[in-house]
Amino acid sequence: ARIVTLPGDGVGPEVTAAAVAVLQAVAAHFDHEFAFEEHLIGGCAIDATGSPLPDASLKACQQADAVLLGAVGGPKWSDPQAPVRPEQGLLALRAALGVYANLRPLNVHPALAALSPLKEDKLRHVDVLFVRELTGGAYFGAKTRTPDTATDECKYTVAEVERVTRRAFELARERRRHVTSVDKANVLETSRLWRSTVQRIAAEYPDVKLEHQLVDSMAMLLLTQPGYYDVVVTENLFGDILTDEAAAIAGSLGLLPSASLGEGSRGLYEPIHGSAPDIAGKGVANPTGAILSAAMLLRHSLGLEDEAAHVEAAVAQVLEHGPHTRDIGGHAGTTDIRHAV
Amino acid sequence: ARIVTLPGDGVGPEVTAAAVAVLQAVAAHFDHEFAFEEHLIGGCAIDATGSPLPDASLKACQQADAVLLGAVGGPKWSDPQAPVRPEQGLLALRAALGVYANLRPLNVHPALAALSPLKEDKLRHVDVLFVRELTGGAYFGAKTRTPDTATDECKYTVAEVERVTRRAFELARERRRHVTSVDKANVLETSRLWRSTVQRIAAEYPDVKLEHQLVDSMAMLLLTQPGYYDVVVTENLFGDILTDEAAAIAGSLGLLPSASLGEGSRGLYEPIHGSAPDIAGKGVANPTGAILSAAMLLRHSLGLEDEAAHVEAAVAQVLEHGPHTRDIGGHAGTTDIRHAV
Numbered sequence: 001a002r003i004v005t006l007p008g009d010g011v012g013p014e015v016t017a018a019a020v021a022v023l024q025a026v027a028a029h030f031d032h033e034f035a036f037e038e039h040l041i042g043g044c045a046i047d048a049t050g051s052p053l054p055d056a057s058l059k060a061c062q063q064a065d066a067v068l069l070g071a072v073g074g075p076k077w078s079d080p081q082a083p084v085r086p087e088q089g090l091l092a093l094r095a096a097l098g099v100y101a102n103l104r105p106l107n108v109h110p111a112l113a114a115l116s117p118l119k120e121d122k123l124r125h126v127d128v129l130f131v132r133e134l135t136g137g138a139y140f141g142a143k144t145r146t147p148d149t150a151t152d153e154c155k156y157t158v159a160e161v162e163r164v165t166r167r168a169f170e171l172a173r174e175r176r177r178h179v180t181s182v183d184k185a186n187v188l189e190t191s192r193l194w195r196s197t198v199q200r201i202a203a204e205y206p207d208v209k210l211e212h213q214l215v216d217s218m219a220m221l222l223l224t225q226p227g228y229y230d231v232v233v234t235e236n237l238f239g240d241i242l243t244d245e246a247a248a249i250a251g252s253l254g255l256l257p258s259a260s261l262g263e264g265s266r267g268l269y270e271p272i273h274g275s276a277p278d279i280a281g282k283g284v285a286n287p288t289g290a291i292l293s294a295a296m297l298l299r300h301s302l303g304l305e306d307e308a309a310h311v312e313a314a315v316a317q318v319l320e321h322g323p324h325t326r327d328i329g330g331h332a333g334t335t336d337i338r339h340a341v
Numbered sequence: 342a343r344i345v346t347l348p349g350d351g352v353g354p355e356v357t358a359a360a361v362a363v364l365q366a367v368a369a370h371f372d373h374e375f376a377f378e379e380h381l382i383g384g385c386a387i388d389a390t391g392s393p394l395p396d397a398s399l400k401a402c403q404q405a406d407a408v409l410l411g412a413v414g415g416p417k418w419s420d421p422q423a424p425v426r427p428e429q430g431l432l433a434l435r436a437a438l439g440v441y442a443n444l445r446p447l448n449v450h451p452a453l454a455a456l457s458p459l460k461e462d463k464l465r466h467v468d469v470l471f472v473r474e475l476t477g478g479a480y481f482g483a484k485t486r487t488p489d490t491a492t493d494e495c496k497y498t499v500a501e502v503e504r505v506t507r508r509a510f511e512l513a514r515e516r517r518r519h520v521t522s523v524d525k526a527n528v529l530e531t532s533r534l535w536r537s538t539v540q541r542i543a544a545e546y547p548d549v550k551l552e553h554q555l556v557d558s559m560a561m562l563l564l565t566q567p568g569y570y571d572v573v574v575t576e577n578l579f580g581d582i583l584t585d586e587a588a589a590i591a592g593s594l595g596l597l598p599s600a601s602l603g604e605g606s607r608g609l610y611e612p613i614h615g616s617a618p619d620i621a622g623k624g625v626a627n628p629t630g631a632i633l634s635a636a637m638l639l640r641h642s643l644g645l646e647d648e649a650a651h652v653e654a655a656v657a658q659v660l661e662h663g664p665h666t667r668d669i670g671g672h673a674g675t676t677d678i679r680h681a682v
């Protein structure tokens with residue numbers, strides 16, 4: 001299998017190296033061949049080529065079986081008014097690969113419950129899979145700007161909502177058969193289209209329970225009853241906000257993985273944390289989110305379910321018995337975790 | 342002073358009656374004259390007149406010194422695809438009154454810390470004032486719909502951002518002189534206009550510290566360090582989501598008030614909870630949010646700071662010593678709370 005790595009900026013290179021080491025161990029142990037090819041994205045790509053997603057990087061990704069990304073951005077490129085910005089590389093890549101379904105699982109490991117801002121009784125049975133629409137909405141709509149006014153258009157087509165909804169229902173069938181669709185249908189036209197489309201697709205899955213929730217209520221319910229939810233499907237911007245809220249529940253951003261999938265098996269995998277410039281290069285970043293992203297890569301792009309489960313079990317062992325990085329109350333470095341896993 | 346009440350739907354009438362009783366007690370005790378005039382809004386207005394904001398209601402509000410609203414909506418009118426919906430009345434009223442700054446304070450009363458989903462150590466020193474832009478953004482932008490596509494336009498002008506920003510900075514001067522502006526400037530054009538405008542206005546307030554935060558990060562930081570924030574200013578939709586997340590932190594939605602202000606002193610006051618159809622008419626709704634909204638009315642529209650503080654102190658007493666309604670672990674009814682206050 002051909003795997004392109006895009007380490008990116010800040011802690012990206014450290015955590016990506018750890019995830020690659022784990023994938024290499026999997027290859028050795030299970031007798032697979034993984035070829036890795038490293039490319040530029042984000043701030044380092046701007047510095048080297050002027051573009052946050054150089055052609056060479058994009059082409060390599062389009063020819064790979066899977067892409068493993070670290071993180072993009074940093075103080076050096078943080079002016080949101082600058083014409084060229086690291087995040088543009090990430091957004092362009094998502095669009096070019098057509099990875100419209102962003103899977104972000106939220107699990108709270110019992111050994112880490114003390115780190116969560118939530119009371120421990122709220123954390124029991126928390127096992128949520130967010131399915132965030134990733135290539136539509138206000139992220140990719142028309143924008144205008146005059147000295148006096150700015151606009152962003154949020155646009156969704158029925159087809160865009162259908163495909164991500166189907167993905168959510170398919171995933172729910174492998175889980176607890178419960179989908180919560182989040183929108184703002186009492187205010188937004190795109191949300192009314194979203195809701196009626198989800199409603200119609202749900203009829204194809206009579207064995208899965210569907211509920212609708214308004215995004216403001218959901219922001220609340222995620223705190224008051226996180227254990228209630230199974231699969232949560234929502235549009236791009238709401239998904240961005242809700243999954244970061246969910247990440248806070250997990251106790252550390254460093255723990256959570258994500259997978260972005262399109263029509264084929266090619267996928268884009270990245271930990272949900274950012275480039276964390278404050279700790280970059282110190283060897284203390286938690287590589288767990290990146291390693292769990294590699295496990296998702298094994299599962300969703302390479303069809304290696306056993307291998308994925310193996311990596312996840314190893315990560316769970318380490319979370320339970322240590323070593324732990326600083327963000328979760330330990331002293332270990334990035335490479336200690338990688339060796340332990 | 343002329344106060345229009347819009348009890349609305351569900352628990353709206355019960356909690357509004359409690360707040361009116363408290364205002365009447367204030368009038369008697371401090372020797373003021375308050376004239377109350379009740380009008381229709383929301384679902385009950387649709388049933389009676391076909392419109393969620395009948396002309397008579399709007400005219401009365403425009404001539405009043407302040408408007409006290411209960412809640413709108415309910416299962417009977419809950420189809421988001423229906424052409425006429427209760428929330429339209431609320432949105433039309435906000436726009437017609439020009440109340441662009443929605444103030445939503447978040448305080449966690451120590452006696453109620455056990456009810457919050459957050460660990461008690463997170464709740465120390467939580468005292469946040471959200472200032473949500475209320476008459477712009479995607480709520481009021483152009484919408485389109487075809488069988489296949491829907492769009493919502495989010496639009497902001499510099500003037501809209503300036504006025505709400507100034508309000509936030511003025512309020513910060515009476516508090517801890519710290520403003521956090523929330524946007525999604527790495528993706529949205531409206532957020533880039535928002536950020537540069539806030540930045541410019543901030544220069545007029547060198548004594549107030551300004552920080553910018555992305556909305557996804559803010560959804561996380563609100564859980565990990567809620568005690569850090571003072572005034573948080575943001576656009577309409579982000580404010581909707583973040584203030585509901587904040588409400589969950591308070592332990593019960595029934596506790597929190599809001600004030601919506603425009604250029605003059607006229608204001609619109611409403612508890613942040615909804616119409617709660619499941620408990621409507623049972624006399625168990627928590628009127629605290631409505632009563633605290635009445636206190637904000639005394640302060641912001643009538644300039645009666647002492648009276649407002651008096652009501653707030655009485656509410657704090659009741660929260661500490663009871664009686665408590667069911668949502669916060671007690672058995673008392675709506676009228677018990679009103680008498681206690």
Ligand SMILES: CC(C)[C@H](C(=O)O)[C@@H](O)C(=O)O
Pocket residue numbers: 087090091240527528557
């Ligand atoms: C970096 C940014 C553009 C990105 C997003 O908003 O999608 C990030 O927050 C994420 O969630 O992956």
Ligand SMILES: CC(C)[C@H](C(=O)O)[C@@H](O)C(=O)O
Pocket residue numbers: 186187216428431432581
């Ligand atoms: C009822 C609804 C339209 C409203 C809003 O979204 O503004 C409500 O959620 C609120 O926060 O006051």
